[in-house]
Amino acid sequence: xxxxxxxxxxxxxxxxxxxxxxxxxxxxxxxxxxxxxxxxxxxxxxxxxxxxxxxxxxxxxxxxxxxxxxxxxxxxxxxxxxxxxxxxxxxxxxxxxxxxxxxxxxxxxxxxxxxxxxxxxxxxxxxxxxxxxxxxxxxxxxxxxxxxxxxxxxxxxxxxxx
Amino acid sequence: xxxxxxxxxxxxxxxxxxxxxxxxxxxxxxxxxxxxxxxxxxxxxxxxxxxxxxxxxxxxxxxxxxxxxxxxxxxxxxxxxxxxxxxxxxxxxxxxxxxxxxxxxxxxxxxxxxxxxxxxxxxxxxxxxxxxxxxxxxxxxxxxxxxxxxxxxxxxxxxxxxxxxxxxxxxxxxxxxxxxxxxxxxxxxxxxxxxxxxxxxxxxxxxxxxxxxxxxxxxxxxxxxxxxxxxxxxxxxxxxxxxxxxxxxxxxxxxxxxxx
Numbered sequence: 236x237x238x239x240x241x242x243x244x245x246x247x248x249x250x251x252x253x254x255x256x257x258x259x260x261x262x263x264x265x266x267x268x269x270x271x272x273x274x275x276x277x278x279x280x281x282x283x284x285x286x287x288x289x290x291x292x293x294x295x296x297x298x299x300x301x302x303x304x305x306x307x308x309x310x311x312x313x314x315x316x317x318x319x320x321x322x323x324x325x326x327x328x329x330x331x332x333x334x335x336x337x338x339x340x341x342x343x344x345x346x347x348x349x350x351x352x353x354x355x356x357x358x359x360x361x362x363x364x365x366x367x368x369x370x371x372x373x374x375x376x377x378x379x380x381x382x383x384x385x386x387x388x389x390x391x392x393x394x395x396x397x
Numbered sequence: 398x399x400x401x402x403x404x405x406x407x408x409x410x411x412x413x414x415x416x417x418x419x420x421x422x423x424x425x426x427x428x429x430x431x432x433x434x435x436x437x438x439x440x441x442x443x444x445x446x447x448x449x450x451x452x453x454x455x456x457x458x459x460x461x462x463x464x465x466x467x468x469x470x471x472x473x474x475x476x477x478x479x480x481x482x483x484x485x486x487x488x489x490x491x492x493x494x495x496x497x498x499x500x501x502x503x504x505x506x507x508x509x510x511x512x513x514x515x516x517x518x519x520x521x522x523x524x525x526x527x528x529x530x531x532x533x534x535x536x537x538x539x540x541x542x543x544x545x546x547x548x549x550x551x552x553x554x555x556x557x558x559x560x561x562x563x564x565x566x567x568x569x570x571x572x573x574x575x576x577x578x579x580x581x582x583x584x585x586x587x588x589x590x591x592x593x594x595x596x597x598x599x600x601x602x603x604x605x606x607x608x609x610x611x612x613x614x615x616x617x618x619x620x621x622x623x624x625x626x627x628x629x630x631x632x633x634x635x636x637x638x639x640x641x642x643x644x645x646x647x648x649x650x651x652x653x654x655x656x657x
Contacts, residue, residue, distance in 0.1 A: 238438065241445045248449045252553030255560035256599075262582065263488050263563060264591040 274301065274323040275360040279334045279347075280314040285370025287336055287345040293319045295349045300325045303347060319347060321358070329354040335368035345370060419615040426541050426614075439542040447508045447543070448550030452557070454507055455500060459558040462495055463487060463565025470566075471574050483576050484585035487566035492589065492598045496559040498646050501605035504551055505638035509613035512543050513634040516617025517627040525618075540614050547613070551606025552599050559598065597653045604645060609638045 284306060293301040305318035321328070331352030336345050349364075358364070470486040516539060519525050525535040563585075570576045589595070613634045620630035 242441055244449055245441050245444050248444070248452065248550075249553065251452075252556055255553075255556045256595075258560045259492065259556065259563075259595050260591055263492070263559075263585055264589040264595055 274320050275326075275358075276304065276318055276320050277358050277360075277362045277364060278316055278318050279364035279367050280309060280312065280316055281334075281336065281367050282314060282369040283372065284315040284317060285336055285338075285345050285372060287317065287347070287370065291344060291346045293321065293347045293349065295325070295328070295351065300328075300349070317347065326357060326359075328358045330356045330358055330362060331366065332358070332364060333366035333368065334364045336370035338371070415619075418619065419611070422536075422615055422618060423611055426536050426544055429537060429541075432537075436537070436542060439538070440545055443542045443546035444550055447512070447546045448554060451504060451507045451550070451554060454503055455554045455558050456561050458499065458503060459496070459561035460565040462499060462558075463491060463562030463567075464569045466490060466495070466562070467566035467569035467574075471570060471576070480570075480574075480576050481580040482584055483566070483570045484581035484583075485588040487570070488563055488585045488589045489594065491562045491566070492559050492594050494646070494650070496562060497555050497598055497601035497605055498642060500555040500558045500602065501551065501609055501642040502639055504547075504554060504606070505609045505613070505635055505642065508547065508550075509609050509634050509638050510631045512547070512610065512613040513617040513620070513631045514627055516540065516543070516614060517620035517622075517630050520618065520620055521622040521624070521627060523622075540618060544610050544614050547610025548603075548606050551609065552602035555602030555605075556599065559595075600653075601646065601649055604649065605642050608641050608645060612638050612641065 287303065287306060289303055289306060291303045292299045293303060301319055301321035303317060304320045305316075307316045307318070308314075309316050317334075328349065329352040331354040333350045333352065335348050335350070337348050338345055352366075466487050467483065470483055470490075471480060474480045474482055474486065516525075519535075519539065525539065528535045528538060567578075567581065571578045571581055616630040616634045616637070620626045
């Protein structure tokens with residue numbers, strides 16, 4: 236009898252372990268989000284993907300509609316090819332939609348944002364998004380800013396000289 | 398001068414022979430013809446003694462660790478206005494580091510010392526020898542089920558610790574300090590990866606369980622069969638296990654973070 240109750244308690248202990256692992260997997264790491272739900276893949280060529288990572292979210296008006304599944308380099312045009320998997324229920328995205336790479340907050344990670352177009356045909360498996368905006372590189376921005384300051388400064392001084 | 402060098406040499410030799418003996422002991426415990434039908438009830442009994450009875454201390458300390466991390470993390474993150482990241486902070490620090498290490502330290506103190514004292518007392522009262530006289534291998538009957546029980550239960554305890562600690566952090570962060578529940582979970586889910594974080598934490602738990610029970614059963618089996626010897630062996634179990642866990646934790650983290 237005692238043997239049996241010990242076995243039952245050990246069984247419950249094991250179950251508690253499995254349950255805790257399930258909680259960790261589903262609730263904490265959100266593993267269910269990564270289970271592929273099908274859908275279709277589209278690609279887009281960017282001049283610069285910045286810090287974009289595989290599994291970064293693809294959003295539309297801030298709502299997640301898919302995720303980045305691959306980032307590669309086109310060896311002839313030297314553009315970055317980003318492959319995105321779009322959820323199957325989002326099958327009404329116009330073909331002339333534009334894709335841009337944004338940053339979440341000031342220090343956050345990068346993600347892809349789709350801005351819908353007005354075409355009557357929709358993106359499907361293997362479609363290519365042509366209208367793309369590259370990631371904003373902070374260093375480039377500062378460089379351009381400094382350059383414009385220098386230019387405006389020199390034009391002012393030349394004016395005052397004349 | 399020469400005597401000091403000699404003493405140093407003796408320490409080194411003793412260390413090496415201890416290590417070799419414990420290795421031999423381990424291999425004799427593990428490498429044997431499996432007798433599952435007979436060993437299984439013994440194993441269940443030991444899992445009960447080692448694992449289930451440690452559950453209370455693991456759950457309680459997990460709850461409090463999670464609550465403390467939540468409280469401390471909240472006050473630090475609040476300075477940067479980033480309290481939404483609290484879930485991420487709690488989950489990553491608990492799953493990666495705190496849960497395997499603290500579980501292993503508690504396990505060494507709660508279960509490891511008990512294993513050592515039990516086996517040591519059996520040796521001191523010559524129960525092990527009388528078993529050999531009766532033709533029962535004490536390594537199979539006594540040591541092997543205890544070793545496997547520790548090896549199996551330690552990762553399970555570590556997983557339970559993680560889940561309870563995250564729940565404790567949730568209690569403090571969301572219910573008490575008022576972090577938004579949605580951002581608490583979603584930030585946690587977006588930053589914690591199942592393979593990189595949770596599986597690595599479990600691997601740490603498995604390694605620590607192996608090392609802690611190995612040290613515990615070897616110290617018990619190798620003890621000087623007197624009352625004083627058992628006391629010393631128990632102390633050594635806790636000290637060696639704690640040092641081994643902390644040292645191995647650094648090595649494992651370096652390997653896992655370094656991307657191998």
